[in-house]
Amino acid sequence: xxxxxxxxxxxxxxxxxxxxxxxxxxxxxxxxxxxxxxxxxxxxxxxxxxxxxxxxxxxxxxxxxxxxxxxxxxxxxxxxxxxxxxxxxxxxxxxxxxxxxxxxxxxxxxxxxxxxxxxxxxxxxxxxxxxxxxxxxxxxxxxxxxxxxxxxxxxxxxxxxxxxxxxxxxxxxxxxxxxxxxxxxxxxxxxxxxxxxxxxxxxxxxxxxxxxxxxxxxxxxxxxxxxxxxxxxxxxxxxxxxxxxxxxxxxxxxxxxxxxxxxxxxxxxxxxxxxxxxxxxxxxxxxxxxxxxxxxxxxxxxxxxxxxxxxxxxxxxxxx
Amino acid sequence: xxxxxxxxxxxxxxxxxxxxxxxxxxxxxxxxxxxxxxxxxxxxxxxxxxxxxxxxxxxxxxxxxxxxxxxxxxxxxxxxxxxxxxxxxxxxxxxxxxxxxxxxxxxxxxxxxxxxxxxxxxxxxxxxxxxxxxxxxxxxxxxxxxxxxxxxxxxxxxxxxxxxxxxxxxxxxxxxxxxxxxxxxxxxxxxxxxxxxxxxxxxxxxxxxxxxxxxxxxxxxxxxxxxxxxxxxxxxxxxxxxxxxxxxxxxxxxxxxxxxxxxxxxxxxxxxxxxxxxxxxxxxxxxxxxxxxxxxxxxxxxxxxxxxxxxxxxxxxxxx
Numbered sequence: 001x002x003x004x005x006x007x008x009x010x011x012x013x014x015x016x017x018x019x020x021x022x023x024x025x026x027x028x029x030x031x032x033x034x035x036x037x038x039x040x041x042x043x044x045x046x047x048x049x050x051x052x053x054x055x056x057x058x059x060x061x062x063x064x065x066x067x068x069x070x071x072x073x074x075x076x077x078x079x080x081x082x083x084x085x086x087x088x089x090x091x092x093x094x095x096x097x098x099x100x101x102x103x104x105x106x107x108x109x110x111x112x113x114x115x116x117x118x119x120x121x122x123x124x125x126x127x128x129x130x131x132x133x134x135x136x137x138x139x140x141x142x143x144x145x146x147x148x149x150x151x152x153x154x155x156x157x158x159x160x161x162x163x164x165x166x167x168x169x170x171x172x173x174x175x176x177x178x179x180x181x182x183x184x185x186x187x188x189x190x191x192x193x194x195x196x197x198x199x200x201x202x203x204x205x206x207x208x209x210x211x212x213x214x215x216x217x218x219x220x221x222x223x224x225x226x227x228x229x230x231x232x233x234x235x236x237x238x239x240x241x242x243x244x245x246x247x248x249x250x251x252x253x254x255x256x257x258x259x260x261x262x263x264x265x266x267x268x269x270x271x272x273x274x275x276x277x278x279x280x281x282x283x284x285x286x287x288x289x290x291x292x293x294x295x296x297x298x299x300x301x302x303x304x305x306x307x308x309x310x311x312x313x314x315x316x317x318x319x320x
Numbered sequence: 321x322x323x324x325x326x327x328x329x330x331x332x333x334x335x336x337x338x339x340x341x342x343x344x345x346x347x348x349x350x351x352x353x354x355x356x357x358x359x360x361x362x363x364x365x366x367x368x369x370x371x372x373x374x375x376x377x378x379x380x381x382x383x384x385x386x387x388x389x390x391x392x393x394x395x396x397x398x399x400x401x402x403x404x405x406x407x408x409x410x411x412x413x414x415x416x417x418x419x420x421x422x423x424x425x426x427x428x429x430x431x432x433x434x435x436x437x438x439x440x441x442x443x444x445x446x447x448x449x450x451x452x453x454x455x456x457x458x459x460x461x462x463x464x465x466x467x468x469x470x471x472x473x474x475x476x477x478x479x480x481x482x483x484x485x486x487x488x489x490x491x492x493x494x495x496x497x498x499x500x501x502x503x504x505x506x507x508x509x510x511x512x513x514x515x516x517x518x519x520x521x522x523x524x525x526x527x528x529x530x531x532x533x534x535x536x537x538x539x540x541x542x543x544x545x546x547x548x549x550x551x552x553x554x555x556x557x558x559x560x561x562x563x564x565x566x567x568x569x570x571x572x573x574x575x576x577x578x579x580x581x582x583x584x585x586x587x588x589x590x591x592x593x594x595x596x597x598x599x600x601x602x603x604x605x606x607x608x609x610x611x612x613x614x615x616x617x618x619x620x621x622x623x624x625x626x627x628x629x630x631x632x633x634x635x636x637x638x639x640x
Contacts, residue, residue, distance in 0.1 A: 027466045081431060085424040104405040104468055107427055111401060111434070112461040118438050118454035122447060130450055134438035141432040146347045148424055 007307055011051045011065055012044060018069040019076075022116040033097055033109045037076055040094040046071050046175045049200070049308065053176050053193055056304040059183035063124050067182055070120035070133065071175045077113035078140055080106060085144070088222075129178040136174040139166050152231030153258040155238045164205040165198075172201025192298035199292030200312050206285035207315060209234035213273040215319065225269035231258055235284065240277035247271075286316050327627050331371045331385055332364060338389040339396075342436040353417055353429045357396055360414040366391050366495045369520070369628065373496050373513055376624040379503035383444050387502055390440035390453065391495045397433035398460055400426060405464070408542075449498035456494040459486050472551030473578040475558045484525040485518075492521025512618035519612030520632050526605035527635060529554035533593040535639065545589035551578055555604065560597035567591075606636050 019038055023031035047068030054064040082088075083096040084106045098106040114137070121133040143166020150159070176197030180190040209227065213236050217223050227234050233253065241250040249268045252259075259265040272278070289312060299305050339358055343351035367388030374384040402408075403416040404426045418426040434457070441453045463486020470479070496517030500510040529547065533556050537543050547554050553573065561570040569588045572579075579585040592598070609632060619625055 026462050027469060029469050030462065030465050081427055085427060102468075103423065105465065107401055107405060107430075108461055108465045108468065110427075111430075112458065112465065114431070114434055115454055115457035115461055119451065119458060122451040122454050125447060127442060127445060127447060127450075130447075131439065131442040134435055134442050137435035138432065138439060141428055141435055142346050142350065145350050145425065145428045145432065148422075148428065149347060149349050 007303065008048065008051045008055070011055075011061065011068065012047065014065045015044070015047050015051075015068040015072065018065060018120070019073055022073070022113075026112070029105070030109060030112060033101065033105070034113075036094075036100075037080065037097060037109075037113075042072075044072060045204070046075055046171060048311065049172065049197065050175045050179045052304040052308040052311075053196075053299070054179035054183055056300055056302040056308075057180055057183035057185055057189055057193075059179060063126075063182040064179065066120050066123050067129065067178055068175075070117045070124070071171065071178075073113050073120065074117035074133070074137065075171060077110045077117060078144075080110035080113060082144070084110070085148075124178075124182050126178070126182045129181040132174050132178055132181070136170050139170045143167055143170075147232070151256065153233060153253050154256050155233045155241050155253050157238055160233065160235060160238060161202070164202060164209075168205040168208075169198050169201030172204065173197040176200075189299060192295040196292045196295040196299075199288045199295065200315070203285040203288040203292065203312075203315060206235050206281055206288070207318060210236055210278055210281050210285070211319070212236075213269065214278060219319070224273070225265070228269060228272075229265055235281040236272055236277050239280040239284075240272045240275050243275070243277055243280065282316060289313070289316060327624065328368065328371045328375070331375075331381065331388065332367065334385045335364070335367050335371075335388040335392065338385060338440070339393055342393070342433075346432070349425070350429060350432060353421065353425070354433075356414075356420075357400065357417060357429075357433075362392075364392060365524070366395055366491060368631065369492065369517065370495045370499045372624040372628040372631075373516075373619070374499035374503055376620055376622040376628075377500055377503035377505050377509055377513075379499060383446075383502040384499065386440050386443050387449065387498055388495075390437045390444070391491065391498075393433050393440065394437035394453070394457065395491060397430045397437060398464075400430035400433060402464070404430070405468075444498075444502050446498070446502045449501040452494050452498055452501070456490050459490045463487055463490075467552070471576065473553060473573050474576050475553045475561050475573050477558055480553065480555060480558060481522070484522060484529075488525040488528075489518050489521030492524065493517040496520075509619060512615040516612045516615040516619075519608045519615065520635070523605040523608040523612065523632075523635060526555050526601055526608070527638060530556055530598055530601050530605070531639070532556075533589065534598060539639070544593070545585070548589060548592075549585055555601040556592055556597050559600040559604075560592045560595050563595070563597055563600065602636060609633070609636060 023034040084098040177194035180193040343354040497514035500513040
């Protein structure tokens with residue numbers, strides 16, 4: 001996404017530099033771990049939202065750079081611990097830290113990134129932003145703990161939306177709301193910014209969960225349907241069960257049972273990806289996006305907001 | 321220590337409650353993990369320092385309670401990840417979280433405690449405190465990473481003092497300095513408070529390292545000399561080598577070699593604990609304490625400061 005955003009290219013470049021600068025003066029192995037993590041890249045969608053909303057609301061450039069780096073480092077820290085917990089060997093096609101390092105070094109690198117994120121959040125000088133930031137970290141971690149102890153294979157809409165709020169939408173909400181906070185705005189701007197971030201985050205995660213079914217393993221860097229293979233029920237599965245309540249596998253999952261064999265899960269994945277559940281889920285993502293875009297109308301209609309509308313509008317059709 | 325501090329009994333009670341309250345509304349398994357961790361107790365020396373210094377400087381009681389809980393939770397979070405990394409099964413004679421839980425749940429519980437600590441630090445409303453707090457977390461984690469990659473068995477004074485700064489003195493420094501910050505003091509009070517905390521933290525860790533040699537395994541909850549068994553060289557070892565440079569084991573370690581056998585390390589531990597290296601190390605701890613107490617003279621000489629003087633004065637002779 002970086003290359004496609006000339007409007008905020010300078011800020012994104014500075015955010016990247018500030019993230020890399022965290023390693024300076026630290027242990028050389030830590031520095032090389034950070035380098036590995038940051039080189040893996042990513043879409044930088046969260047800091048993009050922060051910078052665009054913040055600029056539209058007149059926030060000082062330096063604060064947006066600091067905040068953007070804080071948010072992306074917090075996101076990176078949660079991925080590092082996540083990959084360790086899942087034992088994932090690849091992310092975005094690049095080897096994960098835990099695939100190369102000991103669990104001890106991986107835990108500590110994640111901790112260090114949390115510390116950097118907290119330090120940068122404090123550097124914004126906004127207590128409100130700092131406070132929202134740490135609440136979001138609580139939400140994300142509590143969500144991961146819940147997932148660890150949750151019943152596998154049980155389709156439940158309410159649980160799904162709770163989970164994707166914790167996993168994704170809470171940080172999107174924060175990256176938009178804190179941009180308004182460092183611009184010294186009141187609730188009149190903070191609230192619609194937060195609501196925009198929330199809705200976009202929900203849409204973003206639903207699309208991710210759709211791609212997990214529709215894309216090839218080479219694109220995903222993991223097998224198709226990897227969530228369902230782990231017993232995690234996402235919106236495409238819920239939509240399929242709602243559309244086909246009498247399908248034997250729908251009945252099985254609704255009864256709280258998991259799959260008996262690898263073949264069974266494979267056939268269910270194939271059935272879902274060719275069903276209209278995918279489009280149904282995509283419609284839901286689109287509806288959340290539309291809600292989010294409505295909220296943007298409360299913000300000053302600057303070129304940043306128009307650009308943001310364009311970017312998130314493309315989200316529903318993204319392939320990676 | 322709680323029972324011995326009637327002067328600040330109310331604050332310590334409230335800090336304990338605030339720490340426990342973090343679990344409310346969270347996943348039940350997380351709540352029970354927090355309960356396990358907090359029931360294990362501990363001396364609560366860090367919040368004691370925070371409250372006494374803060375009260376002497378006129379900080380609002382509620383802010384000191386919030387700050388004290390933040391500091392103790394940060395400390396607890398680092399212990400949770402530490403024990404996981406070391407594979408420790410007991411701490412303070414109580415089973416560690418990782419001895420009962422999966423690594424995944426342990427990592428996440430530590431993360432949740434970091435998030436709570438950050439949230440409470442933000443709740444103090446002091447950006448300066450918040451900022452020092454996150455810098456200290458960086459220092460602690462960077463110290464742990466350095467220890468992970470460091471050469472084993474090599475006696476090095478400078479490295480030792482760097483390590484105990486990261487491990488212990490940095491947080492003591494923070495618990496004293498941030499107390500002055502939430503009291504809205506300037507550098508005139510913040511600096512001596514920080515210096516006091518630093519010196520006391522150094523003394524505290526040296527004494528811990530002495531107890532690792534002098535106390536019985538039942539008191540320690542781990543074998544005597546456990547650091548040296550892992551190749552970690554502490555001040556009693558350094559003092560022994562300085563006093564006995566020609567001892568074969570001194571020469572071995574100075575050459576950067578580790579022990580060849582369990583017998584060799586056992587005999588070295590026994591040799592150190594009956595040598596005058598123990599008293600030499602204790603003298604160094606005492607010298608740091610004296611330096612620390614000198615700094616207290618810059619603070620208002622209230623009953624809190626007199627009491628603090630008394631508590632830390634007893635530190636050199638503590639047994640646990």
